[in-house]
Amino acid sequence: MSAPEIWRNAKQRYNLTGYRCKKCGKTFFTKRIVCRKCKSKDLEEVLLPWEGAIETYTVVRSPIDGYETKVPYIIGLIKLKNGVRILSEIVDCEPTEIEKTKEVELVFRVLSKDKEKGLITYGFKFRPKT
């Protein structure tokens, strides 16, 4: 990931910010210019809830680049407390434990590290609620 890209997305990745339509109230994760529901362009940045529930998950054994040492790792579809769904890695949880895990909470972790220049991307992941 390039330095400008890390810098541009830091707020969203560090603090889980989303966008809410001021007209219809629909909230989105990741930045949106136009509301997908009512097509309004009047959206505001909001902090999304840091807790949610796992709706479904997959255990990854064929990793993406940079995740080779983490195999097997878990990617979950999480429904946040306000209903917004996001994809996130689930950490501090073994594949044998994920089936019993429902409630999760946000944690701050290393997302990736540039192999050549060493630049680190930090951001949110989720772990079983403590």
Added chain:
Amino acid sequence: MMTKKLEVNILGWGAYIPIYRIKIDEICLEWGEDPSRWRKSLGLNEISVPALDEDSTTFAVEAARSAVKRAQISPNLITAIYVGTESKPYAVKPTATIVAAAINASARLSSADLEFACKAGTEAMRICIDHSLVNKTVSLAIGADSAQGKPRDALEYSAGAGAVAFIFSKGVPKHAESAAMVLHHFSYVTDTPDFWRCNGRKYPSHAERFTGAPAYFKHTINAAKGLMEEVGTRPSDYDHVVFHQPNGKFPLKAAKILGFDIKQLKYGFLADKIGNTYAANAMIGLASILDNANPGEKILMVSYGSGAGSDAFDMMTREGVQVKRELAPKVLDLISKKKYLTYGLYAKHKGKLIM
């Protein structure tokens, strides 16, 4: 000589300890050593280990977020963030600015990372206390480390991982409450080559037995004595005492030399459960004391950093300590949530496997 009281409030505190542990017995098994000999010589049972995606920066952010929860203030009020660590992920690029962004602090901020071996965290505390005292503003001090020890070296049996954060304020902002008050601090430093890591080296080196009498004990004892002389207190005046814990034996011996009772170490002594968390070490003990103390109790904390020096702090808990401790995870709860690693997984978690 009685010095003027600082009277700087601790508004919030937060600790972070990763969930992974390795038992001393497991490390001994790898190297063919006698576990009972190592457990006895170090006074440790297990050490905390970072997850694969954790470093001292992620620890610092987690601790800072808990401290903000307990402080019950807007992060915008914070005007200084100092992070003490000897395991910065970057040689050049501050951790403090990442913490600031991750807690939504204002950009109008004084911030830096500090290095003084295991004393860097309390050095951050001293700077923040003095910053709050002079500027009448709120400041955040963090000690965070993911300590490294060369395979088979004595440090490998003791190097833990964790972080702790404290939020200071001279006054008490609206809707906030004071958990404790820092009354005095005192430092004692000399040039002592007991432990070091050269530029470009992955692991630190140490002077073995030289780390004891002329290093840890000399500085810890002189800092504690110096503070008590300046303040006019005796060991029996304190309800709680916490020393830097490079192992499970040194702090007990220091307490005995100074005339403290083992009961005064009850909440702050944690090394046997998580190892040496370096810049976070004594401060995590302080966090554990705040998790358990009653209002109006006196605390003495003495850190130690190789190179070498000690910072001593004279503090007293206040009414807010009881309510605030319920607002974020307590140290003993963090310690109790754990998963054990084999040596192979531990080596991977610590980045000891070069692929």
